[in-house]
Amino acid sequence: MQIFSHSVRVSSVAVLVVIMGLTLPNAVWAGPGEAGHGHGGQTIGERGKASKSTRIVQIKLIDNAYEPESIQVKPGETVKFVLRNDGQLLHEFNIGTAEMHAVHQKEMAMMMEHGMLTPTGVNDKAMNMDHSTMPGMAHSMKHDDPNSVLVPPGQTKELTWKFAQGGKIEFACNIPGHYESGMVGNVKFQR
Template sequence: MPSFNQSIRISRVTFLVALIGLTIPTAVLAGPGESGHGHGGQAIGEPGKATKSTRVVQVKLVDNAYEPESIQVKPGETVKFVLRNEGELLHEFNIGTAEMHAAHQKEMAMMMEHGMLSPTGVNDKAMNMDHSTMPGMGNSMKHDDPNSALVPPGQTKELTWKFAQSGKIEFACNIPGHYESGMVGNVKFQR
């Protein structure tokens, strides 16, 4: 029979295992037909081909804001986004639901903690190393989801996305503190 101190240690280990289980990237839990950080069975769309896009939307990323603040799309439309970071900080353009962004924010915080990301850029060496030895990380911790792009200051990236038929979808920056500071916009479906 374990002593009282051993029981406390076992309870702490059980708690930590449960906590780590809650931080598993939700992309692993995505159902069939979902892309990116799937959550709750709601599909947000899928990666699109630039050649199939119906239009190009220019998005300016400035420190903790997007221009434009909202985007209108047709159900099932494929849009090519040209993302230009005119701010001084690293920013992200991530398409998803509020729940997906909340889960991704935890991953982004972990990437910052482990030096994979800094306030102004991506540490490619740290991003591509074996993370399986780091507590709570697994080897799959990378920022390579098709619904998301990291854009360092002064750079331009492209992301092409075929939207779902409907849903409550946002685009957001999930770098720690940015979403909370208002770097989030709405995708509005035209009828």
């Protein structure tokens, strides 16, 4: 009696992705043709430790722009970002590729639609409830990705990030309409 009619092959890339996923739990990946976390492909970096940061970069979040609009980093550098929202609206600082931002924008739109986010803040009660029973939300959503932070008006937050060795990376606000109105900046790698 034959149990399997086809042999199963595991590619070395798949094994590497699993190993890296186990050893780099804070790493964020952008895969070819797909965006998000945990997919094989180019890493954009990982959550950094503030004690390991080589410098502090202060960024102002205003309605709907960043000051400065671009930053320069060295490949592998750990940067502590101090993010001050001088605007009247809730803003986000999210490090990723354009493809990752496109996926995250859909998630943020759902969070707004379900009352988890408002134009000026975070509804903690709605954010912490189980959303699996709501249409279009397959799981409990939280805004807790290591590459992202929400900053309400008048507040200051921090995010420490260890950048990858290169790539095309942006920082952006993915709250509905903000990215489209120009709230996106570039990360330029120094050589």
